[in-house]
Amino acid sequence: MSLLLLCAAQFLLILDVAIVNVALPPIGEELAFSPSGLQLVVTAYTLAFGALLLLGGRLADVREPSALRGTGPTTRGER
DSSP states (O other): OHHHHHHHHHHHHHHHHHHHHHHHHHHHHHHTOOHHHHHHHHHHHHHHHHHHHHHHHHHHHHSOGGGGTTSSOOSSOOO
16 A cells, blocks of 8 residues: 555656746746756755655654644645
8 A cells, every 4th residue: 555655646746847848938938038948947946845844744754644634735625
């Protein structure tokens, strides 16, 4: 079960970064970014995403996991 959860988390992480890469051309056109500016967009997004993952993991370690239920989006709509 743990392996399945880790595989799903890794898949979502890769999918998330792929979505940002697909959105880069419209971002570059709308904001008139250079290629180096687009690289900064990807870097800033990845750093922010990683920092929030670390923060969420730390909060889950400090608090009980049931205390964090409902703090993020859920697929079944539980609260």
